[in-house]
Amino acid sequence: MTTRREFLVLAAASLAAPTAAKAQLDPNLAAKRKAAYEEALGKVVGGARVRAGRVKLLLPPLIDNGNSVPLSVAVESPMTAADHVKAIHVLTQRNPLPDVVSVHLGPRAGRAGISTRVRLADTQTVVAIAELSDGTFWSDSAEVVVTLSACLEEGLI
Amino acid sequence: MARAVVTVPAQAKRGEIVEIKTLAAHAMETGFRRTQLGELVPRDIIRRFTCTYNGVEVYRVDLHPAVAANPLIAFTTTATETGTLSFQWVGDNGYSVTEIAAIRVE
Numbered sequence: 027m028t029t030r031r032e033f034l035v036l037a038a039a040s041l042a043a044p045t046a047a048k049a050q051l052d053p054n055l056a057a058k059r060k061a062a063y064e065e066a067l068g069k070v071v072g073g074a075r076v077r078a079g080r081v082k083l084l085l086p087p088l089i090d091n092g093n094s095v096p097l098s099v100a101v102e103s104p105m106t107a108a109d110h111v112k113a114i115h116v117l118t119q120r121n122p123l124p125d126v127v128s129v130h131l132g133p134r135a136g137r138a139g140i141s142t143r144v145r146l147a148d149t150q151t152v153v154a155i156a157e158l159s160d161g162t163f164w165s166d167s168a169e170v171v172v173t174l175s176a177c178l179e180e181g182l183i
Numbered sequence: 184m185a186r187a188v189v190t191v192p193a194q195a196k197r198g199e200i201v202e203i204k205t206l207a208a209h210a211m212e213t214g215f216r217r218t219q220l221g222e223l224v225p226r227d228i229i230r231r232f233t234c235t236y237n238g239v240e241v242y243r244v245d246l247h248p249a250v251a252a253n254p255l256i257a258f259t260t261t262a263t264e265t266g267t268l269s270f271q272w273v274g275d276n277g278y279s280v281t282e283i284a285a286i287r288v289e
Binding site: 132 | 200201213215236239241242243244245246247248249250251252254255256257258259260261263
């Protein structure tokens with residue numbers, strides 16, 4: 027036979043369980059994403075100094091739909107064998123994963139750049155980093171406001 | 184089945200920088216979305232795009248889930264010699280598409 031005390035414990039547990047399952051958003055999400063971004067940035071630059079300039083990151087400042095955002099990066103470089111852009115990395119600070127695209131190119135690209143379409147989960151800062159053949163890193167960032175986030179269209183499928 | 188489209192100028196002058204646009208038909212499922220029952224939809228994306236010019240790699244892109252569905256990649260290359268440009272998309276679940284375009288250089 028169930029005592030009153032056992033019944034209360036069970037009732038409390040059954041009430042607590044769904045709330046725990048519902049709480050999907052981690053309270054430390056912002057800190058975790060910042061850490062993930064720092065880690066991704068560290069992987070790209072490896073402790074080298076990143077200077078602002080030479081890179082132009084183009085993004086619309088206000089985005090209605092984060093599922094498809096036109097993004098283009100252009101890097102000022104003569105693109106010769108002696109002086110060219112080796113790689114371009116695009117990182118975000120508040121997407122579930124910080125990496126967006128990594129471009130590997132060489133002097134045969136003619137101009138250093140890429141145009142593509144990306145997903146953005148939140149209002150945030152997007153960063154483009156270019157790695158030059160002389161080992162220096164240059165970057166540009168763009169702040170965007172996203173009204174409809176990507177990655178959150180639950181129940182649509 | 185046309186699963187990818189590429190736009191390359193048919194001819195170019197030697198040394199000219201030509202613009203190339205590529206579009207692959209792919210849902211780019213991020214792996215972060217859930218169904219109505221709360222199950223995660225597994226990730227299914229294109230991982231890598233490579234462009235080779237007469238067998239030499241000239242441009243490569245690593246893609247992540249943050250790239251939108253039907254990824255568009257527009258870039259440039261220098262027209263060096265008459266030949267073929269080969270484009271390859273490789274992704275999860277054995278996805279692999281190759282597209283070839285000819286270019287005449289004068």
